Amino acid sequence: AGHGGTNAGQSGSAGPPAPERVLFPPTFSVSEIKNKQRRHFMFLRWKQQQRKEKLAAKKKRRKEREALGDKAPPKAIPKTIENQRVYDETTVDPNDEEVAFDEATDEFAPYFNRQTVPKILITTSDRPRGRTVRFCEQLATVIPNSHVYYRRGLALKRIIPQCIARDFTDLIVINEDRKIPNGLVLSHLPDGPTAHFRMSSVRLRKEIKRKGKEPTQHVPEVILNNFTTRLGHSVGRMFASLFPHDPQFIGRQVATFHNQRDYIFFRFHRYIFKSEKKVGIQELGPRFTLKLRSLQKGTFDSKFGEYEWIHKRREMDTSRRKFHL
Amino acid sequence: QVVWSMLGNRQFCSYKMTTKTQNFCRNEYNLTGLCNRSSCPLANSQYATIREEKGRCYLYMKTIERAAFPRRLWERVLLNKNYEKALEQIDENLIYWPRFIRHKCKQRFTKITQYLIRIRKLTLKRQRKLVPLRRKIERRERRREEKALIAAQLDNAIEKELLERLKQDTYGDIYNFPIHAFDKALQQQDAESESESDAEREEEDDEDVDKREFVEAEDSDLSDFEDMDKLETSSEEEQEEEEEVEKTASHSKSKGKTPLKGPARRKRPYIEIEYEEETEQTTKTKAA
Numbered sequence: 001a002g003h004g005g006t007n008a009g010q011s012g013s014a015g016p017p018a019p020e021r022v023l024f025p026p027t028f029s030v031s032e033i034k035n036k037q038r039r040h041f042m043f044l045r046w047k048q049q050q051r052k053e054k055l056a057a058k059k060k061r062r063k064e065r066e067a068l069g070d071k072a073p074p075k076a077i078p079k080t081i082e083n084q085r086v087y088d089e090t091t092v093d094p095n096d097e098e099v100a101f102d103e104a105t106d107e108f109a110p111y112f113n114r115q116t117v118p119k120i121l122i123t124t125s126d127r128p129r130g131r132t133v134r135f136c137e138q139l140a141t142v143i144p145n146s147h148v149y150y151r152r153g154l155a156l157k158r159i160i161p162q163c164i165a166r167d168f169t170d171l172i173v174i175n176e177d178r179k180i181p182n183g184l185v186l187s188h189l190p191d192g193p194t195a196h197f198r199m200s201s202v203r204l205r206k207e208i209k210r211k212g213k214e215p216t217q218h219v220p221e222v223i224l225n226n227f228t229t230r231l232g233h234s235v236g237r238m239f240a241s242l243f244p245h246d247p248q249f250i251g252r253q254v255a256t257f258h259n260q261r262d263y264i265f266f267r268f269h270r271y272i273f274k275s276e277k278k279v280g281i282q283e284l285g286p287r288f289t290l291k292l293r294s295l296q297k298g299t300f301d302s303k304f305g306e307y308e309w310i311h312k313r314r315e316m317d318t319s320r321r322k323f324h325l
Numbered sequence: 326q327v328v329w330s331m332l333g334n335r336q337f338c339s340y341k342m343t344t345k346t347q348n349f350c351r352n353e354y355n356l357t358g359l360c361n362r363s364s365c366p367l368a369n370s371q372y373a374t375i376r377e378e379k380g381r382c383y384l385y386m387k388t389i390e391r392a393a394f395p396r397r398l399w400e401r402v403l404l405n406k407n408y409e410k411a412l413e414q415i416d417e418n419l420i421y422w423p424r425f426i427r428h429k430c431k432q433r434f435t436k437i438t439q440y441l442i443r444i445r446k447l448t449l450k451r452q453r454k455l456v457p458l459r460r461k462i463e464r465r466e467r468r469r470e471e472k473a474l475i476a477a478q479l480d481n482a483i484e485k486e487l488l489e490r491l492k493q494d495t496y497g498d499i500y501n502f503p504i505h506a507f508d509k510a511l512q513q514q515d516a517e518s519e520s521e522s523d524a525e526r527e528e529e530d531d532e533d534v535d536k537r538e539f540v541e542a543e544d545s546d547l548s549d550f551e552d553m554d555k556l557e558t559s560s561e562e563e564q565e566e567e568e569e570v571e572k573t574a575s576h577s578k579s580k581g582k583t584p585l586k587g588p589a590r591r592k593r594p595y596i597e598i599e600y601e602e603e604t605e606q607t608t609k610t611k612a613a
Contacts, residue, residue: 200470249497
């Protein structure tokens with residue numbers, strides 16, 4: 001009874017190609033046909049028809065728009081998660097004086113005033129396995145003026161005063177689990193904030209496709225993208241303070257920290273300007289993504305430290321449109 | 326004796342565990358842990374053990390007289406924290422007891438104190454805290470990261486940022502892409518008449534020759550970073566690359582690969598350049 005509306009002459013599973021306009025009566029539903037082959041065929045035809053209709057509607061809309069010319073209503077912007085993001089009240093306004101004042105007096109001020117040169121110590125948790133070791137080495141080539149030391153069972157609390165004595169400005173600890181690095185603790189040494197990240201999708205240099213040669217000794221540029229809130233700003237400044245303030249443009253290397261939906265992607269590229277509107281980039285150097293877990297005010301101290309921000313899963317992960325960095 | 330012949334040797338003792346080479350006794354009052362005639366607490370009516378609770382060691386003793394009172398069977402003596410004094414205590418409590426039991430008691434006590442010391446030392450050192458991962462959360466985070474990566478469009482973002490910086494002149498004079506001057510020159514070209522443009526073209530040909538040299542030098546040297554001087558010399562000249570730029574742009578290959586050798590193709594139709602080419606190559610070989 002339901003197939004009465006279909007075109008006469010269509011029978012069997014692989015019938016002749018459907019004509020231009022196939023009329024499906026409104027009560028017809030493809031799922032009512034018991035025969036699987038025929039049902040499949042009907043479904044495909046229905047789909048084709050839907051697509052045609054959609055295309056026709058699009059064309060019509062475009063014609064209307066052109067016909068209206070200037071008076072046409074503006075194009076509808078598709079909703080993305082970034083568009084729909086819950087407005088965070090701590091978003092930094094570029095002209096905010098209070099923020100500017102804060103940043104001029106916080107722990108990174110001497111770095112941004114070019115009084116201190118960053119010197120970085122990279123270490124791991126106990127007994128690092130091969131992958132972590134290699135990752136540390138590559139990270140050391142990426143970040144200029146950095147040294148890798150192995151931790152043979154030394155407590156972090158005892159290392160820190162020694163580092164301060166030897167004039168290090170930053171400490172990076174790469175935590176390891178089951179032979180892959182999975183955590184990063186970055187602490188600014190002379191009593192600066194400590195950030196604890198979870199690290200994921202680490203790719204060493206040999207795993208990156210179409211990579212170039214090794215990173216050279218030039219100081220790279222730094223790009224920090226999308227750090228909008230106050231928290232994001234402080235984390236961004238932490239990252240910026242890892243690299244010396246005067247990039248050597250001759251080296252044409254750039255390190256990028258891109259924040260997207262609370263995930264910070266790190267990439268290291270070599271760029272070349274082919275023309276003034278076109279640039280080519282070539283990836284060299286390791287890549288990894290970080291997710292901020294906690295930010296502590298002083299140096300690393302898990303028990304008595306004063307936490308500025310901790311990621312609390314129950315409170316903070318409730319909305320899909322809410323991000324903190 | 327009777328007990329042993331009944332339980333221990335032949336029939337079933339619930340504390341007994343057998344493995345391929347040994348019999349073990351799971352009884353908590355057992356002194357050595359093996360299932361023997363001499364170290365079974367059930368079979369011996371006079372028995373003593375050392376046990377420790379919460380870091381303190383006790384000496385437990387069992388005598389024949391109390392065999393009828395199971396509740397008061399085991400007598401407990403708290404041992405001194407001091408190792409030697411505790412040994413003396415064991416001796417004075419187990420005086421006149423068979424040598425085997427005394428010896429084994431002292432051995433057991435030694436072992437217990439050793440492991441207690443080790444526990445105390447380890448707790449002072451850093452403990453590794455295992456935090457369990459929640460699988461669902463883990464999966465969710467991974468998926469979100471993938472989506473964020475796709476949404477980020479990193480390459481585009483980086484390129485845009487670099488072009489922005491170029492426009493804002495953060496690179497200074499290194500690159501010969503003065504954009505506004507280029508536009509102005511374009512407009513100039515359009516506005517002028519043909520003869521003048523012909524004259525310009527002739528000049529440009531000469532300039533092209535030089536320019537091409539410079540561009541070539543740039544590209545070939547940029548692939549190995551050792552000769553920075555040539556870059557600087559080319560930047561010092563500060564010639565505007567108008568048509569060159571267009572040509573290289575049209576020949577641009579995929580971005581990820583090594584710097585392109587586009588202008589290399591242009592060498593052939595101009596005979597004049599060959600002369601300069603050779604010098605170029607000689608200088609290259611000298612440098613390399």
